[in-house]
Amino acid sequence: MRKQFLSEIAKRRAAQTALALAAVAVLALLVGAARLNRDVMRKNTLLEKARVDLRGQDGGGRDEIRRLDAEYRQAQLRREIFVRKGALACALLVCLFFLCNIFLQARTLPEVRKPGEKPISAALARPALAGVSGFALVMAFAFILTHGKVPAEKFTPPLQPDKPAPGAEDFRRNWARFRGREGAGIAVGEPYPTSWNAATGTGIIWKKELSLPGASSPIIWNELVFLTAADKDSRLVYCFSAKDGAAQWERRILVPGGTAEAPNVWDEDVYAAATPATDGEKLFVAFATGDLACLDFSGNVLWAKKLSPRELPDNNYGHSSSPVVVADKLIIQFDQGSLASDGKSFLLALDKNTGNIIWKTPRAVPNSWSTPISAIHAGREIIVTTADPLVQAYDAGDGRELWSANLLGGEHTASPVYADGRVYAATESMRLACLDAGGAGDITQSGLKWEAFDGLPNIASPLCYNGLIFLADSGGKVTCYDAASGEKLWEQECGTPFQSSPVGAGGKVYCFDEKGTAHIFSAGKTLAPVGTAEISEPVKSSPALVAGRIFVRTKKHLFCIGTGNDG
Amino acid sequence: MRLLPIIFAVLLTACRLGAGEEFRFPPPEFESGYSLPQTTHPAVSSCEIVDIALLALALLAAGFLAHRARSRRGLVALAVLSLLYFGFWRQGCVCPVGSIQNVALFLSGGIASLPIVVVVFFILPLLFALFHGRTFCAAVCPLGAVQELALWKPVKVPEWLEHILGTLPYVFLATAILFAATGGQFLICQYDPFVSLFRLSGKVSALAGWGAVLFVCLFIGRAYCRFICPYGVLLKACARLARKRITITPDECIRCRLCEDACPYNAIRIPVPGGVERKTAPRERKILAALILLLPVLATLGALAGGRLGVFLAAKHPAVKLAEDINRRNLGETPKDNLPLIALRINRGDEGQVLLRAEKIRRQMKAGAATGGAILLFLLGMKLILLTVRPPRRDYEADPAACVACGRCYEYCPREQARLKIVPFDN
Numbered sequence: 001m002r003k004q005f006l007s008e009i010a011k012r013r014a015a016q017t018a019l020a021l022a023a024v025a026v027l028a029l030l031v032g033a034a035r036l037n038r039d040v041m042r043k044n045t046l047l048e049k050a051r052v053d054l055r056g057q058d059g060g061g062r063d064e065i066r067r068l069d070a071e072y073r074q075a076q077l078r079r080e081i082f083v084r085k086g087a088l089a090c091a092l093l094v095c096l097f098f099l100c101n102i103f104l105q106a107r108t109l110p111e112v113r114k115p116g117e118k119p120i121s122a123a124l125a126r127p128a129l130a131g132v133s134g135f136a137l138v139m140a141f142a143f144i145l146t147h148g149k150v151p152a153e154k155f156t157p158p159l160q161p162d163k164p165a166p167g168a169e170d171f172r173r174n175w176a177r178f179r180g181r182e183g184a185g186i187a188v189g190e191p192y193p194t195s196w197n198a199a200t201g202t203g204i205i206w207k208k209e210l211s212l213p214g215a216s217s218p219i220i221w222n223e224l225v226f227l228t229a230a231d232k233d234s235r236l237v238y239c240f241s242a243k244d245g246a247a248q249w250e251r252r253i254l255v256p257g258g259t260a261e262a263p264n265v266w267d268e269d270v271y272a273a274a275t276p277a278t279d280g281e282k283l284f285v286a287f288a289t290g291d292l293a294c295l296d297f298s299g300n301v302l303w304a305k306k307l308s309p310r311e312l313p314d315n316n317y318g319h320s321s322s323p324v325v326v327a328d329k330l331i332i333q334f335d336q337g338s339l340a341s342d343g344k345s346f347l348l349a350l351d352k353n354t355g356n357i358i359w360k361t362p363r364a365v366p367n368s369w370s371t372p373i374s375a376i377h378a379g380r381e382i383i384v385t386t387a388d389p390l391v392q393a394y395d396a397g398d399g400r401e402l403w404s405a406n407l408l409g410g411e412h413t414a415s416p417v418y419a420d421g422r423v424y425a426a427t428e429s430m431r432l433a434c435l436d437a438g439g440a441g442d443i444t445q446s447g448l449k450w451e452a453f454d455g456l457p458n459i460a461s462p463l464c465y466n467g468l469i470f471l472a473d474s475g476g477k478v479t480c481y482d483a484a485s486g487e488k489l490w491e492q493e494c495g496t497p498f499q500s501s502p503v504g505a506g507g508k509v510y511c512f513d514e515k516g517t518a519h520i521f522s523a524g525k526t527l528a529p530v531g532t533a534e535i536s537e538p539v540k541s542s543p544a545l546v547a548g549r550i551f552v553r554t555k556k557h558l559f560c561i562g563t564g565n566d567g
Numbered sequence: 568m569r570l571l572p573i574i575f576a577v578l579l580t581a582c583r584l585g586a587g588e589e590f591r592f593p594p595p596e597f598e599s600g601y602s603l604p605q606t607t608h609p610a611v612s613s614c615e616i617v618d619i620a621l622l623a624l625a626l627l628a629a630g631f632l633a634h635r636a637r638s639r640r641g642l643v644a645l646a647v648l649s650l651l652y653f654g655f656w657r658q659g660c661v662c663p664v665g666s667i668q669n670v671a672l673f674l675s676g677g678i679a680s681l682p683i684v685v686v687v688f689f690i691l692p693l694l695f696a697l698f699h700g701r702t703f704c705a706a707v708c709p710l711g712a713v714q715e716l717a718l719w720k721p722v723k724v725p726e727w728l729e730h731i732l733g734t735l736p737y738v739f740l741a742t743a744i745l746f747a748a749t750g751g752q753f754l755i756c757q758y759d760p761f762v763s764l765f766r767l768s769g770k771v772s773a774l775a776g777w778g779a780v781l782f783v784c785l786f787i788g789r790a791y792c793r794f795i796c797p798y799g800v801l802l803k804a805c806a807r808l809a810r811k812r813i814t815i816t817p818d819e820c821i822r823c824r825l826c827e828d829a830c831p832y833n834a835i836r837i838p839v840p841g842g843v844e845r846k847t848a849p850r851e852r853k854i855l856a857a858l859i860l861l862l863p864v865l866a867t868l869g870a871l872a873g874g875r876l877g878v879f880l881a882a883k884h885p886a887v888k889l890a891e892d893i894n895r896r897n898l899g900e901t902p903k904d905n906l907p908l909i910a911l912r913i914n915r916g917d918e919g920q921v922l923l924r925a926e927k928i929r930r931q932m933k934a935g936a937a938t939g940g941a942i943l944l945f946l947l948g949m950k951l952i953l954l955t956v957r958p959p960r961r962d963y964e965a966d967p968a969a970c971v972a973c974g975r976c977y978e979y980c981p982r983e984q985a986r987l988k989i990v991p992f993d994n
Contacts (some may be wrong), residue, residue, distance in 0.1 A: 026778040087767035098716035125952040128727035
């Protein structure tokens with residue numbers, strides 16, 4: 001026989017005592033917690049009543065609500081502390097019982113049945129199981145029958161009056177993507193202001209402070225302005241009223257998965273460098289982290305994904321290319337890697353309703369920061385991209401490459417423009433190239449109409465307006481070429497570098513320099529400065545021009561400039 | 568036996584109470600100047616790596632103790648350690664039982680990614696069950712450990728009742744998967760009876776819940792494992808195929824019958840003589856044929872009933888509840904917005920989208936419940952067939968599916984006593 005530390009009876013008594021104590025403790029805990037719970041409920045009722053009674057009252061009313069709210073929270077906290085302490089005591093007693101029980105679980109040999117005797121319960125197993133299951137099934141059908149056919153009422157949203165899908169005219173008068181319709185940077189409609197001064201407030205209709213920085217440009221759809229902003233940790237989408245700048249909503253974008261790291265950027269503005277795009281019904285936003293999201297105009301996220309699901313985009317300055325909507329697709333130029341041979345760059349077409357990939361075409365280029373454009377050329381929708389060293393055109397339907405030209409180089413940021421069957425692309429270290437958009441294969445030689453080498457931009461994209469090409473370079477110079485021949489017509493030193501792309505409106509060209517001075521010229525073959533106007537804050541984004549108003553984003557503010565404070 | 572009705576009444580009350588809820592402090596509704604901290608993605612915790620390593624180690628140790636060492640004491644010691652670490656220290660999360668829901672949600676496309684720790688916790692115990700049987704239940708699962716240690720005065724559940732109650736985990740598993748896959752609730756976590764014990768917190772109902780379940784487990788061995796645990800369904804399926812099964816005797820069964828009633832979990836199968844008595848043979852054959860023919864009928868009935876009940880089940884889904892609130896409000900049945908509707912309005916939610924989503928969920932629940940119903944009744948038919956075809960059994964054996972490898976029966980076997988040299992044994 002093994003020697004036992006405690007007798008069987010002593011162990012049994014200990015277990016019984018621990019169990020009884022645990023039971024008493026649990027009961028005491030339950031009673032105490034129920035009492036405190038009643039107190040919490042009572043205080044909650046008082047608070048709710050005060051909320052109703054004192055609604056709209058300032059001063060005393062608000063203080064009373066705050067006092068009751070504090071009391072309510074204190075009661076919650078008292079209950080929480082009591083439960084924690086009580087549960088700990090119960091758990092300790094339960095563990096003590098466990099301990100005694102471990103030693104108590106001695107063998108007690110059962111009575112042995114007579115040979116051949118079958119356990120009665122086993123014989124009943126089949127009929128009992130069949131009987132109970134049958135009964136349950138009958139009860140289920142009886143329930144279904146007595147409760148009608150099932151709730152026939154369907155959840156259907158109330159019918160909205162048929163709203164026609166946004167058409168060409170809507171896109172013409174709005175500013176739905178980076179640089180507006182087709183990425184051309186050309187506004188239509190009313191005359192646009194040519195003088196304003198942010199310091200005095202002249203010509204400034206409204207100005208809104210932004211909580212986070214960014215280099216992306218605003219877009220406008222009807223009466224709403226959309227804008228993105230971000231820092232190392234968060235990504236935001238703002239929606240303002242175009243009329244008076246009233247904040248409509250602000251949505252923080254959180255895309256699950258990926259890494260929590262932030263891209264290593266040279267300037268915090270580039271966390272949000274990509275401009276949003278809209279199809280008139282949904283909003284698409286992208287950030288340096290490769291986070292991509294689709295929202296409705298109420299700010300609800302419809303879908304969100306990471307362009308690079310497991311890591312940050314392999315991009316020196318973070319992903320900056322803006323999304324572009326082409327029919328039912330969302331086009332993303334996702335260029336990555338230090339070398340073209342890294343094979344990490346793609347042109348993606350996503351289903352704009354779901355975010356699922358429709359096609360994905362590999363691109364033999366390293367990381368770039370330019371935004372693609374789309375255009376109808378010879379009856380076919382094409383997408384034109386620029387990067388180091390290629391200008392490329394793709395079929396928007398299936399993503400097939402149509403042609404390419406090896407004409408660019410360096411760190412490429414400026415986007416191309418399309419006009420009258422030609423594509424214009426410029427890069428600071430190489431050239432301004434004019435290409436025929438209708439070629440096939442390698443059109444480096446065959447498609448090149450003309451090239452020029454003066455006033456080449458670093459970040460600002462070219463503008464093709466009134467048959468002229470305008471460039472705003474990083475040396476602070478504006479240069480004008482004839483779009484047909486490539487002849488240089490004029491140039492003007494402005495003194496401050498340009499990052500913002502020039503825009504054309506009302507026969508004039510607007511170029512915002514880095515200090516926030518707008519240099520305005522007549523869009524003619526001869527140099528004709530109209531004047532300058534001041535925002536007095538650094539401008540890196542491109543302006544959006546709609547209905548006689550200019551929307552400009554600076555590091556900390558969004559400005560709406562108009563003719564007079566006509567609100 | 569007389570205690571049984573009381574015990575089951577307590578168990579049912581405990582289930583009704585719902586356990587896993589914890590206190591939630593709502594943020595103030597007025598402006599207090601306090602800016603809410605920004606939510607960030609949690610970094611991968613080194614704890615998770617430790618969790619995975621300890622789970623693997625514990626499973627290995629449980630396999631060794633149950634099969635090689637045949638040590639009940641070792642298994643109890645391991646159960647205590649598991650209870651302390653996976654239960655009280657890690658507060659019962661992540662656990663393989665709850666991981667079913669994460670996996671269901673991931674497979675249905677509700678979430679984009681699944682943490683590696685969840686994948687491992689879901690798969691590893693099942694893999695081990697394929698080799699060693701339910702050694703996870705024996706000494707690794709904190710829920711099982713609580714019940715194992717709580718068993719004080721075992722009351723035998725009659726076998727017929729055991730079979731009936733044994734169908735409940737299948738129903739719970741199907742319902743939990745349905746709710747998790749449609750992005751509704753994590754029912755398994757919500758009705759986890761011991762999470763508030765592990766976290767030393769919870770609402771009064773949650774505390775009463777674990778108290779009641781613990782009371783039941785004083786008398787009915789592992790009541791939660793046997794009659795509720797949905798993960799047990801998967802473990803049972805794997806354990807049936809296990810390469811190595813728990814044996815009551817270390818070598819040869821001498822049919823001494825000492826172990827016959829040793830198992831408080833009804834997992835010991837007694838010898839069944841070969842063949843069937845001549846008188847009953849034709850009747851049994853007829854029943855068997857009828858059951859086989861009934862299988863497709865049962866599956867169809869299950870699909871019909873499930874499909875219909877699925878719509879009622881969907882009414883418990885939070886998104887469907889919200890849509891019903893919107894409908895009631897639109898019909899003027901409720902003049903005042905309730906809290907979910909207020910939250911929807913404050914967040915500028917699109918009610919149209921909510922209604923569309925609810926309709927989609929209702930369709931999904933209907934289809935899922937129809938499938939689940941068909942599978943459940945098909946399995947029920949199979950169970951009845953297995954109860955009819957009782958293959959001959961020579962020795963006393965532990966049922967591979969029902970046995971939780973607790974090791975209680977070892978000491979009842981005189982061959983084991985002889986192996987341990989506790990008593991001399993002479994053939």
